[in-house]
Structures are given as structure tokens and as C-alpha cells.
Amino acid sequence: xKKWKLIFRPFxxxxxxxxxxxxxxxxxxxxxxxxxxxxQPDDSNTNMEFLTDTGxxxxxxxxxxxxxxxxxxxxxxxxxxxxxxxxxxxxxxKTKQEVYKEVKSMLAGTGVDTAxxxxxxxxxxxxxxxxxxTLFTHEDKQFFRENMLYRHNAQVILxxxxxxxDGAEPVRIWPHHFDxxxxxxxxHNKQGELTRSLGLGWAxxxxxxxxxxxxxxxxxxxxxxxxxxxxxxxxxxxxAPTWNGAVLPLAVILKSLEAEEQYNTVKExxxxxxxxxxxx
Numbered sequence: 001x002k003k004w005k006l007i008f009r010p011f012x013x014x015x016x017x018x019x020x021x022x023x024x025x026x027x028x029x030x031x032x033x034x035x036x037x038x039x040q041p042d043d044s045n046t047n048m049e050f051l052t053d054t055g056x057x058x059x060x061x062x063x064x065x066x067x068x069x070x071x072x073x074x075x076x077x078x079x080x081x082x083x084x085x086x087x088x089x090x091x092x093x094k095t096k097q098e099v100y101k102e103v104k105s106m107l108a109g110t111g112v113d114t115a116x117x118x119x120x121x122x123x124x125x126x127x128x129x130x131x132x133x134t135l136f137t138h139e140d141k142q143f144f145r146e147n148m149l150y151r152h153n154a155q156v157i158l159x160x161x162x163x164x165x166d167g168a169e170p171v172r173i174w175p176h177h178f179d180x181x182x183x184x185x186x187x188h189n190k191q192g193e194l195t196r197s198l199g200l201g202w203a204x205x206x207x208x209x210x211x212x213x214x215x216x217x218x219x220x221x222x223x224x225x226x227x228x229x230x231x232x233x234x235x236x237x238x239x240a241p242t243w244n245g246a247v248l249p250l251a252v253i254l255k256s257l258e259a260e261e262q263y264n265t266v267k268e269x270x271x272x273x274x275x276x277x278x279x280x
Contacts, residue, residue, distance in 0.1 A: 024136075036107075047172040154180040
């Protein structure tokens with residue numbers, strides 16, 4: 001059974017910068033998915049899977065079992081096969097354009113037809129010095145590792161929760177917002193269309209919360225839903241009316257000093273929050 005790993009560092013500028021560099025590095029996997037994998041209606045061809053055993057973010061299969069993957073702690077892109085990583089590119093000391101050229105060459109060297117691959121995507125990330133030619137850095141591995149632990153723990157707890165729900169989507173990392181998330185369908189209409197669902201996941205800092213956080217959201221197709229009267233989930237809080245969901249910031253989790261206590265904090269957030277939402 002996969003277990004929660006202890007996190008203990010308060011979120012600071014060092015961890016934030018490592019996280020942003022990981023976000024930009026993950027875009028190479030998204031580019032491969034965008035141009036070399038058949039397009040899906042929900043853009044899921046660009047998303048990634050976190051592999052808890054190796055600490056890798058892995059994209060979709062490109063050809064003959066080959067996937068492009070990113071090691072979050074080492075900041076290396078690699079060709080992932082059933083035998084593991086066979087070729088690697090270190091990002092440290094290189095620009096985004098330099099890395100792209102090396103990635104395209106590495107993929108072509110393993111039999112992937114990269115003629116359709118382009119530099120760029122159909123969405124924009126918040127501006128970062130990397131976009132202006134500064135270099136990827138990897139001076140202190142501990143900050144990259146802390147961000148890897150966030151991914152590990154999100155994968156562990158979300159996979160556990162969705163086991164009891166039929167039709168839940170696989171836990172995946174989405175490259176635009178760089179969140180680890182899943183969706184639980186609740187209600188379908190007579191035509192088979194989804195009309196109620198829950199979104200669960202882990203998100204990086206944004207305009208709503210200034211640090212990483214777990215979230216739980218509710219969606220209804222044709223109904224106004226007021227969450228303000230619901231009891232707050234354990235450890236977290238509803239964000240209504242601004243947003244139809246609840247959040248559990250990292251700082252709350254760090255109040256617990258044992259891995260099991262941290263796990264229980266997040267588990268209670270989801271169990272009480274889901275119970276409140278499904279009672280609507």
C-alpha cells in the first residue's frame with residue numbers, strides 16, 4: 001500500500017521557484033502530447049501520470065511503449081520504457097529553447113516521428129524569467145524534492161478516495177494549471193449526460209490561495225447551488241460565494257508533525273466535505 005510521506009518545510013520562495021521550474025519543465029511532456037498523440041476532446045492527451053515508485057511525471061505513449069517523462073527531483077527529462085529511463089537530458093544550465101531542441105532530437109533518435117512537434121502550446125503560463133532566456137537551475141535538490149513529495153501525497157490520497165466511486169477519472173497532472181486532480185461523477189440525466197460531479201485535487205498557488213492546497217469542488221449543470229450554509233469540512237473551509245468548493249492550505253497540514261497525522265488531516269477534509277456535498 002502506498003503511504004503518505006512526511007512534509008515539514010513551510011512554503012517559501014525557494015520551494016516556489018523550484019515548483020515554477022518544474023511547471024515549465026513539464027510543458028515539454030505536454031508539447032509531445034499535443035502534437036504527437038491523437039487530440040482528445042478534453043485535452044487529456046497533454047496530461048501526465050505521476051509514478052510514485054520513481055518520482056517521474058510521465059506523458060502518454062508516443063510509439064512502441066515510449067513515453068517522455070520528467071524526474072521532479074533531479075530535473076531531468078528522459079525516455080521512459082518498460083525497462084525504465086533509457087536516455088536523459090539534464091535541464092540545469094540550459095534555456096527553454098535549448099531543452100526543446102534536445103528533447104526533439106532525443107525523441108527522434110528513439111524512433112518517434114517528431115515532424116509535427118512544435119515549440120509552444122495553446123495556453124499561456126504566468127510570465128517567468130525562463131521565458132526571457134534565463135537558465136533552468138538545480139542548485140539545491142531539497143526544494144525540488146519537497147515539491148515531489150506534494151505530488152506523491154496527492155496521488156496516494158486521491159487514488160485511495162476514488163476507489164469507492166464508479167466512473168471516477170484517473171488521477172492526472174494537468175499541464176496548464178499544474179494541478180493533480182480527478183473527477184467523481186455523481187448524477188447523470190436520462191440522456192446519460194453528467195449533471196453533478198465533484199472535483200478533487202492538489203493545486204499550486206494561485207490568485208485564490210497563496211500556497212499549495214488541496215481542493216474539493218462541486219459542479220452542477222443546470223442548478224444554482226449555495227454552499228455557504230454547509231458546515232465547514234474538517235480542517236478546511238468553503239470558498240463560496242467566490243468559488244463552489246473548499247480548500248485545505250499547506251500551512252494547515254504542516255501543523256501536524258507526523259506523516260500519519262498529516263494524512264488524517266487531509267482524509268478528514270475530504271470525507272467531511274464530500275459528505276456535505278453529497279447531501280445536497
